[in-house]
Amino acid sequence: MKAKHQRLILVLVALVGLVGAGLLAAAALKDEAAYFYAPSDVKSRGVDTGKAIRLGGMVVKGSLKHAADGVTMRFDVTDGKATVPARFTGIAPDLFKEGSGVVAEGAFDSEGVFVATNLLAKHDERYMPRELDGMTYNETTHEMKATP
Amino acid sequence: MIAEAGLAALWFAAALALLQLFLVGVGSAGGKSELLDAVRPVAVGQGLLASLAFVLLVTLFLRSDMSVLLVASNSHSMKPWLYKFAGTWGNHEGSMLLWVTVMGVAGAAVALFERALRRDAHMATLGAQAAISLGFYAFLLFSSNPFARIASPPTDGQGLNPLLQDPGLAFHPPTLYLGYVGLSVAFSFAVGALLTRQVDAAFARAMRPWVLGAWVLLTLGITAGSYWAYYELGWGGWWFWDPVENASLMPWLAATALLHSVTVLATRDALRAWTVMLAVIAFSMSMVGTFLVRSGILTSVHAFAVDPERGSFILGLLALYIGGALALFGWRIGTVREGAPFELVSRETMLVVNNLLLSVILGLVLIGTLYPLMTEAFGHKVSVGAPYFDRIAGPIALLLLIAMAAGPLTRWRRDQARVVAQRMLVPAIVAAIVAALLGALAWGRIGLLPYFGLVIALAVGFGSLAPLWKRKLRRTPLFTYGMVIAHLGCAVSVAGMACDSAFTVEKLVAVRPGDRIETAGWTLYFQRIMPIAGDNWTALQADIAVNRGGDAVMIHPQSRFFTAPPTSTTEAALLTRWNGQLYVVLGQEADDGRWQMRIWWKPFVTLIWLGGALIALGGLLSLIGHERRGWLHRWRARSAA
Numbered sequence: 001m002k003a004k005h006q007r008l009i010l011v012l013v014a015l016v017g018l019v020g021a022g023l024l025a026a027a028a029l030k031d032e033a034a035y036f037y038a039p040s041d042v043k044s045r046g047v048d049t050g051k052a053i054r055l056g057g058m059v060v061k062g063s064l065k066h067a068a069d070g071v072t073m074r075f076d077v078t079d080g081k082a083t084v085p086a087r088f089t090g091i092a093p094d095l096f097k098e099g100s101g102v103v104a105e106g107a108f109d110s111e112g113v114f115v116a117t118n119l120l121a122k123h124d125e126r127y128m129p130r131e132l133d134g135m136t137y138n139e140t141t142h143e144m145k146a147t148p
Numbered sequence: 149m150i151a152e153a154g155l156a157a158l159w160f161a162a163a164l165a166l167l168q169l170f171l172v173g174v175g176s177a178g179g180k181s182e183l184l185d186a187v188r189p190v191a192v193g194q195g196l197l198a199s200l201a202f203v204l205l206v207t208l209f210l211r212s213d214m215s216v217l218l219v220a221s222n223s224h225s226m227k228p229w230l231y232k233f234a235g236t237w238g239n240h241e242g243s244m245l246l247w248v249t250v251m252g253v254a255g256a257a258v259a260l261f262e263r264a265l266r267r268d269a270h271m272a273t274l275g276a277q278a279a280i281s282l283g284f285y286a287f288l289l290f291s292s293n294p295f296a297r298i299a300s301p302p303t304d305g306q307g308l309n310p311l312l313q314d315p316g317l318a319f320h321p322p323t324l325y326l327g328y329v330g331l332s333v334a335f336s337f338a339v340g341a342l343l344t345r346q347v348d349a350a351f352a353r354a355m356r357p358w359v360l361g362a363w364v365l366l367t368l369g370i371t372a373g374s375y376w377a378y379y380e381l382g383w384g385g386w387w388f389w390d391p392v393e394n395a396s397l398m399p400w401l402a403a404t405a406l407l408h409s410v411t412v413l414a415t416r417d418a419l420r421a422w423t424v425m426l427a428v429i430a431f432s433m434s435m436v437g438t439f440l441v442r443s444g445i446l447t448s449v450h451a452f453a454v455d456p457e458r459g460s461f462i463l464g465l466l467a468l469y470i471g472g473a474l475a476l477f478g479w480r481i482g483t484v485r486e487g488a489p490f491e492l493v494s495r496e497t498m499l500v501v502n503n504l505l506l507s508v509i510l511g512l513v514l515i516g517t518l519y520p521l522m523t524e525a526f527g528h529k530v531s532v533g534a535p536y537f538d539r540i541a542g543p544i545a546l547l548l549l550i551a552m553a554a555g556p557l558t559r560w561r562r563d564q565a566r567v568v569a570q571r572m573l574v575p576a577i578v579a580a581i582v583a584a585l586l587g588a589l590a591w592g593r594i595g596l597l598p599y600f601g602l603v604i605a606l607a608v609g610f611g612s613l614a615p616l617w618k619r620k621l622r623r624t625p626l627f628t629y630g631m632v633i634a635h636l637g638c639a640v641s642v643a644g645m646a647c648d649s650a651f652t653v654e655k656l657v658a659v660r661p662g663d664r665i666e667t668a669g670w671t672l673y674f675q676r677i678m679p680i681a682g683d684n685w686t687a688l689q690a691d692i693a694v695n696r697g698g699d700a701v702m703i704h705p706q707s708r709f710f711t712a713p714p715t716s717t718t719e720a721a722l723l724t725r726w727n728g729q730l731y732v733v734l735g736q737e738a739d740d741g742r743w744q745m746r747i748w749w750k751p752f753v754t755l756i757w758l759g760g761a762l763i764a765l766g767g768l769l770s771l772i773g774h775e776r777r778g779w780l781h782r783w784r785a786r787s788a789a
Contacts, residue, residue, distance in 0.1 A: 010497075013504070018508070025512050036530060066738050069658060091733060092735070094718060
């Protein structure tokens, strides 16, 4: 086989590989990119039951309840415009508390409760989850606002 | 005084870098040999001054000099000395200073010890090195001065994020940085080779130790980072596909591809243009990593600066270096002659396959990491998480493993497909037997990916040992052992990942002191909760006696509270046995006095990091093997003369 042909084959293989990879990425991104929703997005756009998403907002004060099994908790997530109920079974992150920001990974069940499989809370006092960037929480009125 | 001296040292180092670039440029263009003679001492001086600046910053941290802004905002006088020390690079400015220091020291090493290159290529390499350093000096001096003072110093300082107060994380960033900087040297070699038109086997032999060294350190850094995330974050997983993790994985993938292609170039003089391209990409990936982590564009424990000015500065450097190198590549690559030819069935082709697959994974990880940033620019908030990366990386990694089993069994230049197939017979039979056995035992109970992972891991294990088959073991060169061990390490790691995802048993309970918990053959007796105090924290600690058959062992998961900054962290308790780890996390206390507890039994999970260590060891042996051959060669030449 001539060197030219061989190089042509390699280039073709590389091209097929790249195009294949691009298609794979596009398909996977379409299915798996967990779209970020705030409670008002959920109310206005609707989310299919069972679709994996990230839900972000503030934990409403006074909404946090522990279930009898000791490891499940229920709470409401708000962005000031809408509120959705959520449930989580597991050990919550250290900084997860009422009035604090949270991003929850999970899906809605048929009753419209967000079943979280994972909670991402603030790592420390100094920063918010990136998805909640541009939102502020008023301690006195318990309202969340989008800052301009 | 110390801070001012540090700042002065930094300015002088930057000035020397500028001088170095000037000497190389004017000396090379005008053919002025006396100017070029000065380059090496200048490079050494630059390395020394940068080191001095770094040592002075360390001193400021160790002395808790709160009049320095950086110390006040990232350290605390009550902190254990180890974290005062490590806190030096546990922040944006300090880590950038560490970066230029390592780069200066590496430049000095290239100036002093590099002998394989011709003089003009050596000088061009040092010029390129100075040009990269200059950008980072400018970044430090104009936008992130680590030595800035504050007018009214506090008495104590704000402290270091407690998550970073861990020996593992204290030494994880320097390891990664050394790796990144090693890649910058490889990049400088590539630029030097392009400028002086010397892209050949000699260039590849000069570059190889740097690539190998960088790759070993990146491997160690990623392995240590993964283990840190596993035990410190208390979530029981070992890889999160966090953008920050990806930022270190991407340079590693590129370096792995580069390592293999540079070997082809050094031994067979093929893949010239491709190797240069990969050297550019590998360093670009470490720059992209730095940009993602340090620009504040991502939030994470590692992302310090939330400052758009710095982000745009790094972005500017990124565009300048990557764009410049790509332009140089486009301009000069036509002059790089074609290397040695090879047949389609050959070791070269297998390595090309390896390179393509690694590049594909790299591309997909890059797309997944940057996609949220791109969509956000158009107003959509999107997060790409583990499901995407698992789905794309898993299958390609399995293909890569098959290529890895076959590669070392093919000959350089030309081979016969039939003979290669014969050599593959034993690993293939092993894989088939394992597949059948595992299928019969656990079908339907483990996922498809872990199933294939285990089967292929065993086949790769046997395939990677095959090059030693029927060889005189004492005569086998050290770098062959290096390859064997590194490939075996991959098999071990993959086996660990497959076992972890296939066989982990998890239990979540709420229990009172005095309760017993049974899971996966273990009995846990929860004795009590005790308050304890450490150097700069207090904790609630559970005393749990665990046993499986034999004597009980005490384990102590904790919930820690730090006062500066006010934070709590979870300290998981890990009990390591030869066949796995018991992993216990203490949660919060419920209203009725019960404590949340999460327990995992993870069979063979430690293989993941053991494999990582083996991979690094393989790289190290290879490095020693190649270097020793060079020393012997020079020594013989000298004794003959």
